[in-house]
Amino acid sequence: MNCENINNFIHDYFDNELSTEQESFLFTHLAQCEGCKANFKTLNRVQFEFRKEESEFPEQLEERIFNTIRNKEHRVATNSPGKRLPTYLIYGYGVLVTIISVFMTYRFFDIKEETLDYKGTLESTITQIDVQKRQISMLINEMPAVKVRASVNNSNILKKGI
Amino acid sequence: MQNTQIINFTLIYNKHKKALYHYVLKITKSEMKAEDIVHDVFIKLFDNLSSIVDTTKIEFWIFKTARNLSVDHLRQVKRDNLRDVDIADCVIVAEDLAQTFEKNETKEIIMNELNNMNPEQSEVFLLKEYSGMSYREIAGLMEISEELVKSRLYKVREKLKTAILNLNRGEL
Numbered sequence: 001m002n003c004e005n006i007n008n009f010i011h012d013y014f015d016n017e018l019s020t021e022q023e024s025f026l027f028t029h030l031a032q033c034e035g036c037k038a039n040f041k042t043l044n045r046v047q048f049e050f051r052k053e054e055s056e057f058p059e060q061l062e063e064r065i066f067n068t069i070r071n072k073e074h075r076v077a078t079n080s081p082g083k084r085l086p087t088y089l090i091y092g093y094g095v096l097v098t099i100i101s102v103f104m105t106y107r108f109f110d111i112k113e114e115t116l117d118y119k120g121t122l123e124s125t126i127t128q129i130d131v132q133k134r135q136i137s138m139l140i141n142e143m144p145a146v147k148v149r150a151s152v153n154n155s156n157i158l159k160k161g162i
Numbered sequence: 163m164q165n166t167q168i169i170n171f172t173l174i175y176n177k178h179k180k181a182l183y184h185y186v187l188k189i190t191k192s193e194m195k196a197e198d199i200v201h202d203v204f205i206k207l208f209d210n211l212s213s214i215v216d217t218t219k220i221e222f223w224i225f226k227t228a229r230n231l232s233v234d235h236l237r238q239v240k241r242d243n244l245r246d247v248d249i250a251d252c253v254i255v256a257e258d259l260a261q262t263f264e265k266n267e268t269k270e271i272i273m274n275e276l277n278n279m280n281p282e283q284s285e286v287f288l289l290k291e292y293s294g295m296s297y298r299e300i301a302g303l304m305e306i307s308e309e310l311v312k313s314r315l316y317k318v319r320e321k322l323k324t325a326i327l328n329l330n331r332g333e334l
Binding site: 054 | 168171175179180184193197200201204205208209225269272290296297316322323325327
């Protein structure tokens with residue numbers, strides 16, 4: 001294998017795409033070839049320099065990310081999305097309850113009035129019945145006494161055991 | 163169930179946060195925008211964690227989402243001609259990077275070289291370095307062939323190598 005192919009191997013090595021066998025082959029060649037070794041060293045320096053002295057992850061960004069997640073968690077805990085009704089349904093429900101309340105208030109006054117009317121009618125009926133009862137008593141008291149004579153042929157007498 | 167989700171999320175977050183942030187920062191060249199995008203990526207990840215069945219694909223998912231958001235941002239900047247707004251952020255980044263590079267001339271050379279490259283080329287290198295994904299995964303993410311991924315990576319590394327060699331010749 002010539003040095004051009006080895007150069008491809010070196011690139012693959014830094015791309016982390018070289019198999020273990022190819023890696024062994026590469027390092028055997030590097031031990032024997034100064035040109036390829038120098039090439040390897042330069043590419044190694046490219047990677048080393050690129051990777052070093054990177055600034056840390058911004059703390060305020062970390063705080064921001066976890067604050068957002070905490071708020072999401074809090075919302076989920078306090079208000080389960082599965083049970084949450086759409087806003088328009090909540091407003092609709094409110095309007096419906098108001099309408100029913102107003103209707104029931106009117107109905108209450110209507111029923112109260114009807115009850116009072118009924119009570120008046122009932123009282124007057126009771127008064128009439130009392131009057132009639134008194135009249136009947138008076139009529140009965142004024143009737144002449146009836147004598148019932150005992151007789152076998154009297155149809156008003158029940159014949160027991162005869 | 164909820165606790166398990168938080169633990170899983172935290173493990174993934176700690177593994178990828180730094181690489182993802184630096185990847186997005188280098189694509190957008192804006193600290194503010196990079197922070198917004200990384201925030202959105204991790205929140206999306208948290209929301210979708212339970213639906214990601216194949217956990218080996220999480221890396222792919224994270225970088226794909228970050229790339230999409232970064233590309234959207236760059237398109238938006240271009241479309242709305244808001245470059246003036248972004249310049250302020252870029253200046254901050256440039257100053258920060260300059261401070262870092264004062265200590266490290268070689269890194270400055272590498273970063274300048276990457277910034278001056280065709281973004282299609284440098285992006286493959288940034289994805290490879292920060293995500294550690296395979297040629298196949300990067301090809302899937304960028305919707306290009308594996309061969310093209312490999313070829314672009316080769317060209318970028320060769321350009322960076324030449325830049326370092328030129329620096330060494332200058333030093334001598």
